[in-house]
Amino acid sequence: MISFQVLNPCGAVGSTKGAYAPRLPDLAGKTIGMLSNQLGEADRIFPAMRELLRKRFPTANIIPHTEFPQGGDRIDSAEIVQIVQSKKCDAVIVGNAQ
Amino acid sequence: MGFPADAPSVLEFPLEMFVPGSDLSPLEKNLDQIIFGLTQWKSKIAERTSYAPPPITIEGKDYPAALDNLNLFFLRNLWSDGLPIVPATRERVDWLLTGANLPREKILGTMLPRGGIVTLEQIAVALAMAGGRPEYMPVLIATVAAFLDPAIKHEHLQTTTGNNFPVVIVNGAIAKQIRLNAGTGCCGPDPNHPAGASIGRALRFLQMNVGGAIPGQGTMAEYGANRFTNMVIAENEDALPAGWQSLSEERGFSRASNTVTLHFVASIIDMIPSTTTTEQAAIYTLNRWAAYIGGPFNMYFGFESRWEHGSPGVLLMGALTAQGFANTGFSKDQIRECLWEKSKLAPEKVKEYGYEKHVAELRLDPTMPLPVSKSPKSLLIAIAGGAPSGHAYFMPNQGYTSVTQEIKLPSSATWDDLLKQAAQDLGPLPAS
DSSP states (O other), X not given: OEEXXXXXXXXXXXXXXXXXXXXXXXXXXXXXXXXXXXXXXXXXXXXXXXXXXXXXXXXXXXXXXXGSOOSTTTTSSHHHHHHHHHTTOSEEEEEOXX | OOOOTTSSOOOOOOGGGGSTTOOOHHHHHTHHHHHHHHTTOOOOOOSOEEEOOOOEEEEESXXXXXXXXXXXXXXXXXXXXXXXXXXXXXXXXXXXXXTOSSOTTOEEEEETTTTEEEEHHHHHHHHHHTTOOGGGHHHHHHHHHHHHSGGGOHHHHHHSSSOOEEEEEEESTHHHHTTOOOSTTTTSOOTTSTHHHHHHHHHHHIIIIITOOOBTTTBOOSSOOSOTTOEXXXXXXXXXXXXXXXXXXXXXXXXXXXXXXXXXXXXXEEEOOOOOSSHHHHHHHHHHHHHXXXXXXXXXXXSHHHHHHOOSEEEEEOHHHHHHHHHTTOOHHHHHHHHHHHTOBOHHHHXXXXXXXXXXXXXXXXXXXXXXXXXXXXXXXXXXSOSSTTOEEEEEBOSSOOEEEEOOOOOHHHHHHHHHHHHHHHOSOOOO
16 A cells, blocks of 8 residues: 655635624614626616515615616726715625626 | 635525526525625634645555545545646655745735635645646746736636636747747647646646636636636747737837736637738738627627726737738737727627627717727737748637736756756757
């Protein structure tokens, strides 16, 4: 019997404290933005998700994706951060596939 | 997928949900988890940590059996590409690292979507699996550095439903030194010039294993990356007509520099014929090339950042095609201008292809023909391939931009030793 060792092909992965924004206590009364990259049926999935969330949290203000710039480049920019902040969003949902 | 165990909730939705007319009921079924991800989830990570997987022990009744077991084990763990791999033992990795000019722990970045940390050692592991040699390391390191450049946006290209692979064009004396091909059969496979296959396959191993681009999991590429070895070739600088700059010179480097230029493409089109023996033949060739370039590949202008910084793609032409153009009085920039003009889409074609929304988003005049890129200068042109002018390659764009990275060599003494060893192992350098 022979044996040999090989190095793992996947390499190390790391994780960092503070990588994620603090969570909200709940969504009641909160403003949630929806940002679409216009892919993966976002035009159907986002409105469906919005309706489900509105039924669960009637006092939440869920801003539809059509009220933000759309497209992969546009939602990955400093401009979109300013727009999200100007609309006073407490959270954003970003999608949809690539 | 390599997410830390403590990542935010990762929900699984069926791929079928993301197609037209799909059943959206999984949304309602997962609503509680979506709400959990926005509200109750908290990070348990208290400090920066990293997890480095340990080496793997492979056994067998003899060496061939152990090699079989290695390949089966790697396949079962989704660490292979389906072709046999070479064991990345500590000895082999150490040998490959003699071609690097920096310590093995040097971190080049993280490769997404998995977020694996790319060190020089990890690059050497991939090159070992791909059957590479230490003199390939400088090109591979520069290639990975270009790949990880934020301008490339590899995180999009690794995960997209689009089908792409990186093309790497090497300039400088290193190309011949390590047996990269710039001439006949340059895109491989070619046993006379084995470097391109190993370097390209090593990059693909990094993309899959460190970056997590496994079909249907990390990458949604509908047909895949097409090329197991990506494409790593050299520019035929000897064949540059008088007055024509090399690809790296056009991008600001001296002819003496060793560089890699990386660009993501979607496919390869063999443009036949590509003769330029007379002025009329050259015009016909430009007309045909423009028809290919002006095809409905919306990855040039379909997204705003591609319009600003991107390219229609990569065009390779052989030595005699280039010389024919030069004899007729064309410079590279004049070829670009001509192709840019001739490949514009007429407004009725824009409408026919459903591209009106792109014209509107880019705030262009809808009554004017739509060019394939903002500037004619963005088309990447390199001299490569067989000398006869029968064929040329056009590779339509799927990237955001291209990056040129200088190649750093180890010490000159080490480099000379590596090349001497290569000559002993592989024989004299091929004639071309």
